[in-house]
Amino acid sequence: MTKKKETIISVALIAALLIVLYVLEQILPSTSMLFTVLKKGAIYALVAVSMNLLNGFTGLFSLGQAGFMLLGAYTYGILTIPVEQRENVYMYFDGGIVQFTVPVFVALIAAGVVAAVFAYLIGLPVLRLKSDYLAIATLGFAEIIRAVFQWDKLGPLTNGSNLLRAYPTFNSVLFPFLVSGICIAIIVMMINSTYGRAFKAIRDDEVAAEAMGINLAHHKRIAFVVSSFFAGVSGALLAMYQTTIQASTFKSAMTYEILLIVVIGGIGSVTGSCISSFLFIIFSEWILRFLDNDTYIGSFHVPLLRAGFRKVVFSVVIMIIVLFFRQGIMGTREFSIRGIYNFLTGKSKKKKTAKGGNA
Amino acid sequence: MSNILEVKDLSVSYGGIKAVKNISFQVPKGEIVTLIGANGAGKSSTLRSIVGLVKPKTGNIKLNGKEIAGKTPEQIVSQGITLVPEGRRVFADLTVLENLKIGAYMRKDSLEEDINWCYDLFPRLKERNWQLAGTLSGGEQQMLAIARALMSRPDIIMMDEPSLGLAPIVVKGVFDIIREINKQGKTILLVEQNANMALRAAHHGYVMETGTITLSGTGEELASNESVKAAYLGKNKKNNAVR
Numbered sequence: 344m345t346k347k348k349e350t351i352i353s354v355a356l357i358a359a360l361l362i363v364l365y366v367l368e369q370i371l372p373s374t375s376m377l378f379t380v381l382k383k384g385a386i387y388a389l390v391a392v393s394m395n396l397l398n399g400f401t402g403l404f405s406l407g408q409a410g411f412m413l414l415g416a417y418t419y420g421i422l423t424i425p426v427e428q429r430e431n432v433y434m435y436f437d438g439g440i441v442q443f444t445v446p447v448f449v450a451l452i453a454a455g456v457v458a459a460v461f462a463y464l465i466g467l468p469v470l471r472l473k474s475d476y477l478a479i480a481t482l483g484f485a486e487i488i489r490a491v492f493q494w495d496k497l498g499p500l501t502n503g504s505n506l507l508r509a510y511p512t513f514n515s516v517l518f519p520f521l522v523s524g525i526c527i528a529i530i531v532m533m534i535n536s537t538y539g540r541a542f543k544a545i546r547d548d549e550v551a552a553e554a555m556g557i558n559l560a561h562h563k564r565i566a567f568v569v570s571s572f573f574a575g576v577s578g579a580l581l582a583m584y585q586t587t588i589q590a591s592t593f594k595s596a597m598t599y600e601i602l603l604i605v606v607i608g609g610i611g612s613v614t615g616s617c618i619s620s621f622l623f624i625i626f627s628e629w630i631l632r633f634l635d636n637d638t639y640i641g642s643f644h645v646p647l648l649r650a651g652f653r654k655v656v657f658s659v660v661i662m663i664i665v666l667f668f669r670q671g672i673m674g675t676r677e678f679s680i681r682g683i684y685n686f687l688t689g690k691s692k693k694k695k696t697a698k699g700g701n702a
Numbered sequence: 703m704s705n706i707l708e709v710k711d712l713s714v715s716y717g718g719i720k721a722v723k724n725i726s727f728q729v730p731k732g733e734i735v736t737l738i739g740a741n742g743a744g745k746s747s748t749l750r751s752i753v754g755l756v757k758p759k760t761g762n763i764k765l766n767g768k769e770i771a772g773k774t775p776e777q778i779v780s781q782g783i784t785l786v787p788e789g790r791r792v793f794a795d796l797t798v799l800e801n802l803k804i805g806a807y808m809r810k811d812s813l814e815e816d817i818n819w820c821y822d823l824f825p826r827l828k829e830r831n832w833q834l835a836g837t838l839s840g841g842e843q844q845m846l847a848i849a850r851a852l853m854s855r856p857d858i859i860m861m862d863e864p865s866l867g868l869a870p871i872v873v874k875g876v877f878d879i880i881r882e883i884n885k886q887g888k889t890i891l892l893v894e895q896n897a898n899m900a901l902r903a904a905h906h907g908y909v910m911e912t913g914t915i916t917l918s919g920t921g922e923e924l925a926s927n928e929s930v931k932a933a934y935l936g937k938n939k940k941n942n943a944v945r
Contacts, residue, residue, distance in 0.1 A: 537803075537807065540796070540800055540803060540804055540807075541804065541807060543793065543795065543796055543800070544793050544796065544804045544807075546795070547793035547794050547795050547796060548791045548792075548793055548794075550755065550787060550791060551787050551791035551792070551793065552793075552804070553755060553775050554753060554755060554775060554779075554784070554785045554787050554791075555779065555784075555804055555805055555807050555808075555850070555854070556775055556776045556778075556779030556780060556784075556807055556808040556854065557776070557804075557807055558774070558776045611795075675795065
């Protein structure tokens, strides 16, 4: 199979996916659970891939993803609330201090840029740390950011602990798919470039990588900043999906959810992260909902099922995965059209497929 | 003969502990020079400070006449010197080919020619092109580590204990390769504990003990030196000075 053919099939598949989504939207009511899952799944796929770039490909164990999403969400909200609505939203702060709006796409990019700038500044001291220490430092940063954004003194900008709302959102499921798809494609291109190779070298052996002339600090910073940029964009998407922004939703529990997705999908696999993010959302939002409800079969009260039990099940799942399926769904492999083609035609080359399709 | 690498009064210390104390040596172009010595003699620290992984405390290191002491590894590697680190340290989760490409990270031009050259030197690597480096045997990993270092087109290549943890027959293969690379025009600075093999291969050798150079001479001179024999070659073996 030629490279050209492969590209054509990829494009055709992506087009087909978008058409299917479009048709589904015409047929099913927009409140259908399916759309909730698809929208949230696409957003989580982006943030999971961005976290994978850092944890899986560069070997930097960072837990600051929720913090960068928060920065992105707030940036988006603050920049896009219509001026006439500001009086209403910032009712305790005299309409706030920002009195202009920018187009949605500009705000999305600004969301990424703000997260990236913060990542750069935090990276200066924090990236000197390794493994657990880095995780603790980034987690601490995320918590501090969340507290700062709820601070009353910043109210004119962040609306304190009140909601941000009335900013433009999306209705169609196509929007998050397109934005996430483009962003993930950019990350994949980066991973397949010489930068990506340097990231993996750093992950495998820092000393050897340095001896090859790879500037460790520089490359770690790039990975951190790029990952945070896309976390910021996904934060903005999440804000659009939720229609309101509140700092308290970006808890460390959110980072753990994303980490769970990355681990289930396979640390070091982009397509794994995409697949597992949809699986995760399907299960947590849809299929496993029953775990949180008191249930009676006839007059028999099913034990254990009550609010919060879902979380217990998830905890058990992550323990099982870490103990028995450390590779996750994909390991470090990628799902690719060539791979499927070879599988179907029985041509199993030894060659490891390096490129993956994206959401 | 011109010296490609000149080290003068080099000292390295780790937080007060002096690992290398004012050593000086030269590596002439096109030769194999070896530093031998026991554990903790400061051999590896010397190499690490030359390539910039450790900042030297004092001293000058001149590569092709240019001062490189205190520069970053990035700057030093791009000047034409590379290190094959101790214990091989290949990138285990990358393929053989990717490992080679990382070796040429500082270069922006086409790698085709050099990759083919490496595969000519190490046909085993060509067979294992797409295999993950971590799945190679110890000897193959050492070959890969050497090939990876060659990819940056260095004038001089430094090897830190290439025989470490390898079977005698494989060690012989590694030294054959070292001679072959040298024949093809690369200067080699070799650090070894396997004094016997190293001195046989080297044009010139230095003996290091607790951070200082105690002896120097041609490979054959050192191999026949009584104190070297006693310390590194085993006193009873009297026939190993012959090439």
